[in-house]
Amino acid sequence: MDKTLRKIVNAVQAEQSGFASTQDAHKSALDSAWLDSLVRARNREMHDGKRTVAKKRLLPAYMRIRREEPEKLNAWGAPVGGAVDTQVIRLLRAKPRRTASGVATITVLTKPWCCSGDCVYCPNDMRMPKSYLSDEPACQRAERCFFDPYIQVLARLRVLEDMGHVTDKVELIVLGGTWSDYPREYQLWFISQVFCALNDAGTNNVEDAARRSFYEGCGLSCDPAELREQVAHVQNRVNEGELSYNDAWRQLYGESPAWQRACSIQHATLEDLKHEQMRNECAAHRCVGLVVETRPETITPNNLVFLRILGCTKLQVGIQSLDERVLAASCRPTKIRQIEQAFELMRLFGFKSHVHMMVNLPNATLESERLEYETLMSDPRFQPDELKLYPCCLVESSRLGKMMRNGTWQPYAEEDLISLLAADVMNTRPYSRISRMIRDISAKDILAGNKKTNLRQMVEAHLQQSADGDATPVRPAEMRLREIGVSDVRAEQLRLETLSYQTTVSEERFLQWVTEDGHLAAFLRLSLPHKHAVQRLQDIFRELHAANAENSGIVCEIGDKREAPIQPDQAMIREVHVYGKVAALHHSGESAQHLGLGRKLIEQACSQAAACGYTEMNVISAVGTRNYYRSLGFCDAGLYQRKPILF
Known part of the structure; x- marks a missing residue:
C-alpha cells in the first residue's frame, strides 16, 4: 500500500511542477480514471492473489500515515498541510458529493x-x-x-x-419513527x-x-x-x-x-x-443543524418549544398524502387539518419543513396523485421547504401484503411510476428540494414495488429525453437539480434573486445566489409572519397558561410562559445555506464556502424585513452557529437569536 501511495504522491508532485508524463498522469489530469488505472496496474504487479490494492483503502491508509507517521510524508515531499498533501487527499477522497451540500451529514437512530x-x-x-x-x-450502523x-x-x-471529508460543520439527523x-x-x-x-x-x-x-x-x-x-x-x-x-x-x-x-x-x-x-x-x-422525525399531529406549541430547547432546526414530518381517503385506507392516523396546523406552527416557530410523501398508496391513482402534488406545492396551506418522495413498496413484515393479495393495492408499472415522479419534479418550486426518491431498503426485502436503487437517475433521464424533442425545453426548477455541487464558483459570477410566495401565516421570501445559468450557490429563507397569525399564537400560549397545561414548566425556560416566543413585529430567518465543498472553520474553501455569501444574504434579508415594517429579526440558529450570528450583531433571546433592524 505504501508503494502505491508513494507513486500517487510522486505523480501529484510532478503534476504541480508541470512535468507529469502523459503515461503517468494522462496529460496532467490526475482524476478518478487515472487512479483506477494506477490501482489496476499495481494489482497486476502483485502475483500473490491475496495482496491487492483496494482503492477504498487508499485514503484511510494515507490518513493513518498522516496521524501516526508524518515523518514519512516529509520524506516523500508531502508534508502535512502542504499543497501536495492537500491534492492527494482531494484525489483519494471517496464519495465527494457526501459533503457537497456544504455540511457533513450524520444520521443516527x-x-x-x-x-x-x-x-x-x-x-x-x-x-x-x-x-x-x-x-x-x-440501521446496520446503529445496531452495531x-x-x-x-x-x-x-x-x-x-x-x-x-x-477525506471535512467534518467541522455537521448536520445531525435523528431517525427512528415518531420522536x-x-x-x-x-x-x-x-x-x-x-x-x-x-x-x-x-x-x-x-x-x-x-x-x-x-x-x-x-x-x-x-x-x-x-x-x-x-x-x-x-x-x-x-x-x-x-x-x-x-x-x-x-x-x-x-x-x-x-x-x-x-x-x-x-x-x-x-x-x-x-x-x-x-x-x-x-x-x-x-452542530450546524439538528433534525428529528415526527408526525403532524405531534406538532404542538409545547412540543415545538421543547424541540427548540433541544437545539432542533428542522423537522422531518411524515405526511404521506393529502387525501384523507388514502390516509384512512393506509390506517394513517392523520387529518388534513392537522397537517395544515403543523405547517403553520413550523413556519411561525421558524423550523424548516422536510415532509415525507408516498406515491402509490392504497386508494390513490396516477391522476389523483399528480393533482395532489400540485396542491402540496402551490396551496398556501402547505408548500414544504424540502421533501422525500417515496414510492410505496411491500416488505414482508408490513400489513400491505394482505391488501395486495385481495387486490386492493397493486404497485404501479415502472413506466407509470417514472412518469408520475417526473411530473412531480417539474411541478416542484425553485424553493423546494427533493432530497430522496427511494429509501435504503435492500432489494431482497422488497416483495413488490420499485427495487431500482437508481430511481432518481431514471426519472432525470426521462426528463432529459422528454426535453430533447422540445425546441425550447423547460428546465426543472427543483433545488437539488440546481445545486452547484462540488463545482468551483467565484462571487463575481453570481447574482442575487428574491422569490416571494404567500402562506396562510406569512409571506415567505427565498433569497438565492445563482450563477448565470441558474445554478444555486447559496440561499436564505426569510419569513415575514402575518400579525394576525402571531397574535393567534400568543392567544394559544395564554390559554395553555390558563389551563396549567402539561409541560408548561418547559415553556418557563424561555421566560414568561404566558407569552409566545415570537412577537408581531419580528421577522424570522429560517435557514441560511451555502453550497460547495465543505471549507473548514476559519479557512477559505475551493467553492462558495466562506466567500461572504451567507453574510450578504443576511444583510439583504434584514433590509427587506425592515422595508416591510418589521423592527427585529429572529434567526433559528443551530447550537454550532450561535457564535457566527453573534459576530453579525445577533444576541441570545430565548429560543432564538435576535437583533434590531430599524434604527
Missing part, C-alpha cells in the same frame, strides 16, 4: 420503541424502531453501536474523516449525548470502549446474526399478523432485564443538555 401509529405499509422489523429495516445502512447516540456519532465521524413517542428524559439524554460525542471527537478518551463494555455487561449483543436469532420467534408471528409491533416490542424489550439495565443510564437533565450545547459552540465539530 433511536432505539426500538412502541409506535402510536400502525400504518399498513410500515415495516415491522423487531430489531429496529418502527418503519425501519435492519438491512438499511444507517447498541443504538447509543454517542457511539454512533463517533463511529460516523471516523468514517467520514477516513474518506415525540419517546419519553422526554430519553429525548434529553439522546440529544445531550449527540452533542457530547461531537465535543469529545478527536480527543484521547476511552468513553467509546467503556460504553460498549457497559452494554455487553448488561447482556446486550450487537452481532446481527445473534440478534436475528433472538427475535426470530416473535418476528415470525409479526409477519403472520398474529402480533402487532407494539405487542412484540413489549415481549422483546419491555420485559427484557438486559434492556432495563441499559435504560438505567438513558436519562439526562436540562442542565446536562445546556452544558454540552455550550461546549459545542466552540467545539472542533459543531
